[in-house]
Amino acid sequence: MSTLPTIRFSELDLNALSGVEGRLAVLVSPQGEMDAVARRANRLSRGALTRLVGSARFAKAKGGEVLSLAFPAGLAAEALDVVVLEKKASALDARRAGAALAKAAEGAAITLAAGSHRRAAELALGLALRSYDFLPHKTGEAAEKTLGAITLLLRDPAAVEVEAAPLLAAAEGAHLTRDLINEPANVLTTTAFADRLLELSALGVEVEVLEEADLEKLGMRMLLSVGQGSATPTKVVVMQWKGGETGAAPLALVGKGVVFDTGGISLKPGAGMEDMTMDMGGAGTVAGTMKALALRKAPANVVGLVGLVENMPSGEATRPGDVVTSMKGDTVEIINTDAEGRLVLGDVLWYAQERFAPAGVIDLATLTGAIIIGLGHENAGVFSNDDTLCGNFLKAAAAEGEGAWRMPMGPAYDRQLKSRIADMKNVGGRPAGSITAAQFLQRFVKEGTPWIHLDIAGVAHVKEDTAYAPAGATGWGVLALNRLVRDAFEAG
Structure with missing residues (x-):
């Protein structure tokens, strides 16, 4: 399992900049203004920053970009990275700049001389989010790759470390x-x-695993019907974080955890089916959120529930035309x-x-193309x-820079779910x-229970790098x- 790189918050010593090894990074505004740290690095590098700031290359640079000078004279560092960032940058701008620096470093050790920048904690978060690689199935030289340590040199490192701690907890969750999501099925x-998920108990999360016999007793025939064609057992995992007032209703997070989706008897096309290892993205996001809450000891009651199942075709698999009964008691015709x-x-x-009679419910799923x-x-x-x-x-999603767009709902769409032989169709x-x-899911939400359904099919796993992650799983949703x-x- 991946972990965050080592992140240190250290006292800034201008006289020690010349001896920093690895990559040394400083902050310069888009207008070319240098703080005391950058000015010191400029003197040590014999005016290299002055020449860079006066170049056409810098003139084209935008806020959040990183410009690198290899093997700068007068410095022990192998590279001097110039992070273009306003002194009054927003939290998201600083976060993106930190991520850009991590991407430029490609896993090498980074020392960011942030001085007294007001967004130093967000810079640390960006560095932590982008310092990620999924390597457990690599061999040889690629398997030996490690992430270098990240050091922030600061005027008040203790204060920034306290501010950054809950942000880095969220990064660990992501x-x-x-x-x-990246793991093969x-x-x-x-x-x-x-x-x-049972490992989260070490952080204070109460974790319980319901097996197929338990699910049968509960009447979860919809869930069980999905996995009955697979040799892999269907499970529900319940994770409780009890950081709030005793007895207060929790927020419930519910995740779809289809560890592989062939489509079952309605078999998917072969092209691209390998991507269906990510069809447990909703459950993965719930798990990461629970870890983040536990690491920062959130004063809230939150319960995470994930349905874990594999959808395979076999002689035991559910067929199109079958009718199954939900735990609620409604019947569903499987089309x-x-x-x-x-x-x-x-x-x-x-x-x-x-x-749990929750105060609200949010479900997450890589649900629809x-x-x-x-x-x-x-x-x-x-x-x-x-609406509330x-x-x-x-x-929250906007504040964290995680794209989300509200879609319409309404009873007119229910006509499409009418079944001739059951209470509803599944498509x-x-x-x-x-x-x-979403209309189908709403039928399993009790009247008066605030509910959100998040369809994360487009954001959980992508083919190209994002600002905060390499290609593959993004970790979308944990921060929001x-x-x-x-x-x-x-x-409180």
């Missing part, structure tokens, strides 16, 4: 989410997934076995409400029955596919959910 079976995520979520949503057609890879689809909870989440056809999926808990659900 790294866990990435690890889980032959390694991250439902059993292995549950075992990794397409590749619309399995909503079956997983429906039963777990109902169980979460029956057992339709949301990618609508929103691409920039925004998750947000569906909700409650939805508004709080959208505000409503191609038109408004992500909306009808962590902030939502902080801003709207914490005691």
Whole structure:
């Protein structure tokens, strides 16, 4: 499992800059203004920064970019990195600049002489988020790659370290989410997934694993129908963080954890099926959020529930045309076995409400290709029955720079889910596919329970680098959910 690189917060000593090894980074405004640290590095490097600031290269640079000078004279460092950043930069601008610096460093040790910059903690978060690589299945030289230490040189390192601690907790949560989503399905079976979640108990999270016999007794036939074609057992893992007032209703986070999705009998095309190792992205995001909350000891009650299952075709698999009964008691005609995520979520949503009577419920799933057609890879689809909870989440997502866009819902879409032989169908056809999926899920939300459905199919795993992550799993949602808990659900 990946961990954050070593991050140190140290006292700034201008006289020691010349001896810094690895990569030395300083901050310069887009207008070319240098603080005392950059001026010192400029003198030591015999005016290299002055020449850079006066160049056409710098004139084209934008805030948040990093310009590098290799093997600068007068310095022991192998590179002098110039981070272009306003003195009054926003939190997100500073975070992006830190991430850009980590990307430029490519895993080498970094010493950022941030001095007294007001956004030093956000710079640290950006560095931590982008300092990630998934290497457990590499061999040879690639397997030996390690992330160099990150050192921030500061006027008041103790204060910045305190400010950065909860931010780095969120980064650790995001790294866990990435690890889980990047892991291949032959390694991250439902059993292995549950075992990794049990490790959160070391942080104070109460973790419980419900096995197939337990799920059968509870009547979770929708969930069980998804996995009945696989030799891998279906499970539900319940994670409770009790940091708030005793007895206070928790926020419930519910995640789809399909560790591999072939589509079942409604088999997917072969091209691109290897990407379906990421179909447990909702469960991975819930796990990462729970880790972040535990690491920062959030004063809130939050319960995370994930349905872990594998969707495979076999002689035991659910067929199109079958009718299954949910834990709630509603019957569902299975039209397409590749619309399995909503079956997983429906039963777990109902169980979460029956057992915990939560103050609100948020479910997350890589649910539909339709949301990618609508929103691409920039925004998750947000569906909700409650303007207040939805508004709080959208505000948190915007503050963390995680794209999210509210989508419409309404009873008119329910017509597409009507079944001739059961209470509902599990698909409503191609038109408004992500909306009808949300309408299906809403049937398993009790009246009066604030609820959000997040369709993260387009943002959980991407083919190209993002600002904060290499290609692959992004960790989207951990920071937004962590902030939502902080801003709207914490005691006091």
